[in-house]
Amino acid sequence: MTVLAHGVGSRTDLPIPLGLALYGAGAAILISFAVLLLFWRTPKLGGPESGRPLPPALQRVLDGAPLRRGLQAVALGCLLLVVAAALAGPPETARNLGPWALYVTFWVGLVPVSLLFGPVWRVANPLRLVHRLLRGVVPAAPGARQLPALGLWPAAVSLVVFLWFELVHPDRAEPGTVAGFLIGYAVVQTALALWFGEGWFARGDGFEVYSVLIARLSPWDRRSDGRLVVRNPLVNALNTPEVPGLAAVVVVLLGSTGFDGITRTVWWQTGPGAANDAFSGTVGLLASIALVAGLYLLGTRLSGRLAGQPPGVQPARYAATVIPIALGYTVAHYFSLLMLDGQTTWILLSNPFGMSGVDLFGTYDNVVDLTAVSPDTIAYVQVGAVIAGHVAGVTLAHERALLSARHARASDQLPLVVVMVLFTVGGLGLLFGF
């Protein structure tokens, strides 16, 4: 039904004003050099042991099985409802809960929820409950020993698959596509978890890894002794474990959001993407991810070379410093979708199967208020998020460099900072629409 680049949506944002784009780009560049030249010269952020512990009683509740199983059961109920509504609800996208619930409320909503409350989807992942129920009837995970070697690469792959369905699949907005994806995803992920063991979800479930990654910028984290602590989000991000494939996940997220931005430009719609088919979309998505990956590898390896560090370890070492940049651009890109078209989910929830006379919450006849957030507010949120992400990213990279070498020269960090400026200016350019 819809040809909009993102899975669903009735509108896209106006281009940000040129002045705002230029101020944003200027600020990003200025701040980058200020961080390099004026910021602290010895590591300043706390280590993995810092932070204020939560009361033990609260931690017992949060870590307890009843809360986790309860949330997982609720999430499983929601998943079943969305799949059933996608299959049996009204056939037209505009009136079917499935696409709106998956692409807007869940996928975009996961960002603010994880940022505020931590790795929510690790706690509430319904597939963990399904796996728990099934693992009694099948032999113990035969592949558990290979799992650590895979790192986060399986999650990067599973995210690419989802993003392809969301951004490229020709019938991405059709309820049937959404139902098919959700069923397929659940079956494949559960089967892989039965093979590799429960640890699979933390490495191979793209949604869970996404939630955990965003939660690195939440105020909640776990100390190495297992205590839950409240601390500066930058400290959490800095202490992200260096797992193989972490950089791949971050690059996939940044590259795919960039691709979604590219598809909204007149240049794409009248040029490379004019055919609006699966081929141009697939090539565009992969090329965007490859471009981000190439720049990132170049920046980190070059910085490592200047600093006399082994270049091979650099991409994984700095991956966490790109999380805020990816997050800032994601907020800029999807804020209005969640606030405006996101209303559709709550309207349709009142009657998920489109039966006459059903109106559970009395909201079914409501119309989405597309003026709920003004274009000015959207533009300021967009530029603000991109710049805030950039500042956090450059700051983290600076601290990371100081941790790697006590007296790291500012010039050594320059290539990575230049790449970060490129990401930010590129992101602002896409919001401006070039």
Next chain:
Amino acid sequence: MTARRTLAALLLPLPLVLAGCAGTEASESGATSTPERSSDSTSPDSTSTDRGSAETSAPAPSSAATAFEVQVTGGQPTGDTGRVLVPLGNRVTVTITSDAPDEAHLHGYDVLVDLEPGTPAELAFDATVPGVFELELHDAGTVLQTLQVG
């Protein structure tokens, strides 16, 4: 050491060049904020059934009008296709002539108009909601034009 310096010197001006590329025109009026309309965005399920009421405070010159024409022949749209600009508050009329029966749908505003082969059909609405909206053929899925209201 010298190689390192050369590299740094090469990379240093890069951001400045990029900033220059971003554009040289005078900054647009968009930065000077217009009075905000209903910014009650705290709860996502607070929906209003009446879009028009939120717009009454906006400086909308309702007298101004914008007209577009689009022809569809053999599935190919011609005329005012691509991205078209519409000032906020204008009365917009899109005249669509198609050689095949279909239905034109303006997203967001959710305005529909039936198309009979060879007969010009008029799709008219007040551009009261800012944003970028697609006008597409429902059955064929072809985008006729993209309206940028703001």
